[in-house]
Amino acid sequence: xxxxxxxxxxxxxxxxxxxxxxxxxxxxxxxxxxxxxxxxxxxxxxxxxxxxxxxxxxxxxxxxxxxxxxxxxxxxxxxxxxxxxxxxxxxxxxxxxxxxxxxxxxxxxxxxxxxxxxxxxxxxxxxxxxxxxxxxxxxxxxxxxxxxxxxxxxxxxxxxxxxxxxxxxxxxxxxxxxxxxxxxxxxxxxxxxxxxxxxxxxxxxxxxxxxxx
Ligand SMILES: C[S@@+](CC[C@H](N)C(=O)[O-])C[C@H]1O[C@@H](n2cnc3c(N)ncnc32)[C@H](O)[C@@H]1O
Numbered sequence: 001x002x003x004x005x006x007x008x009x010x011x012x013x014x015x016x017x018x019x020x021x022x023x024x025x026x027x028x029x030x031x032x033x034x035x036x037x038x039x040x041x042x043x044x045x046x047x048x049x050x051x052x053x054x055x056x057x058x059x060x061x062x063x064x065x066x067x068x069x070x071x072x073x074x075x076x077x078x079x080x081x082x083x084x085x086x087x088x089x090x091x092x093x094x095x096x097x098x099x100x101x102x103x104x105x106x107x108x109x110x111x112x113x114x115x116x117x118x119x120x121x122x123x124x125x126x127x128x129x130x131x132x133x134x135x136x137x138x139x140x141x142x143x144x145x146x147x148x149x150x151x152x153x154x155x156x157x158x159x160x161x162x163x164x165x166x167x168x169x170x171x172x173x174x175x176x177x178x179x180x181x182x183x184x185x186x187x188x189x190x191x192x193x194x195x196x197x198x199x200x201x202x203x204x205x206x207x208x209x210x211x212x213x
Contacts (some may be wrong), residue, residue, distance in 0.1 A: 008101075009175045010076040010079065010121065010175065011075070011076060011077075013078040016053075016076045016079050016082075017078060019053070020053070020054055023053070027164050027165065027202070028205060031202065032147045032202070032205055032207045033057065033060060035199055035200040036057075036116075036145050036147050036199075036200075036207055037064070039143065039199060039209070040061060040065075040112050040114070040143065041112075042064055043065075044061070044111050044112045045067070045069065045111055046070075046071075046108070046109070046110045046112070047061055047065075047069070047070045047110060047111075047113070047114065048070070048071045048073065048107065048110045048112070048113045048114070048137070049061075049070065049071070049072050049073065049113075049115065050073055050100060050113065050114070050115040050118055050134075051073070051100060051115055051117070051119065052073055052074050052079070052083050052095075053074060053076075053083070053116075053117075054079060054082035054083050054085075054086055055083035055087055055093075056116070057115075057147070058070045058072050058087075058093065059086060059087075061112075067092075068092070069092045070092065070094070071093070071094045072087065072095045073095075073096045073097075073098050074095075074097070074098075075097060075099040075100065080095060080097055083095045100118070100119065100130060101126055103133055104130070104133045104137060107137065108137075109137060109138065109139045109142070110137055110139065111138070111142045112142065112143055112145075113134050113137065113143075113144045114144075114145050114146070114147075115145075115147070116146075116148075117148065119148060120150070120176055120177055120179065121175050123177055124177070124179055127177075131144075131184075131187055131188055131191055131193075132191050135191050135193060135212055140212060140213060141211065141212070143210075143211050144209045144210055144211075145199075145208075146184075146207070147205070147206075147207045148181075148184075148205070148206055148208065149176065149178060149204055150179060150180055150181045150184070150204055150205075151178035151179055151180050151204065152203065152204055153180070157203060157204075158204070178204070181198050181206040181208050184208060185197070188208070188210045189210075192212070192213075193209075193210025193212060194210055194212075194213050195210050195211040196208070196209070196210035197210075
């Protein structure tokens with residue numbers, strides 16, 4: 001398959017459902033989610049979740065922040081339906097269709113913007129532009145946390161990651177556009193984020209982000 005094509009498998013129900021079926025089995029992801037939850041203030045009032053899937057991360061955040069309002073954003077019809085089902089009857093959460101390949105719509109300002117395993121489906125140019133849009137959409141003091149699938153430093157480490165997932169190269173998601181955590185942190189610093197660091201990492205899963213001053 002030609003990986004330079006801008007394809008996104010999540011537009012198909014089969015791919016979206018395949019992900020949802022194995023989402024809980026991704027090794028160590030709950031550790032990363034736990035560290036992310038620790039970084040987000042309990043006083044958070046307005047949270048945006050980019051590439052929300054079925055709303056898993058936003059729902060986790062709202063367990064301890066029941067008064068927080070949230071926006072769950074995704075482009076996959078299957079994921080949007082799952083998120084709408086999860087948040088049905090909850091007037092504090094809005095589910096919005098948007099493709100991250102184009103600039104974010106004006107959704108107002110947020111004190112928290114999160115994303116989990118989604119932005120790596122954008123090209124590097126788009127990731128970088130999106131991080132600027134995220135910075136602009138944060139309130140002063142607002143925090144961005146991205147629990148992301150990043151590239152490995154070596155082919156051996158990549159093979160080790162695939163092995164831990166129990167898959168081979170042939171099973172890899174052709175819509176992955178993996179980028180190192182170091183490069184993405186450099187972009188965040190260049191945009192003006194502060195407190196930028198990698199807060200947690202296991203092989204190709206990394207939690208990184210920063211704060212808007
Ligand atoms: C691996 S799933 C992660 C879902 C969820 N964040 C989670 O942690 O379980 C990737 C998600 O990103 C969404 N996604 C991928 N590319 C996107 C794009 N260009 N615009 C919006 N959402 C996108 C997919 O539809 C899917 O819901």
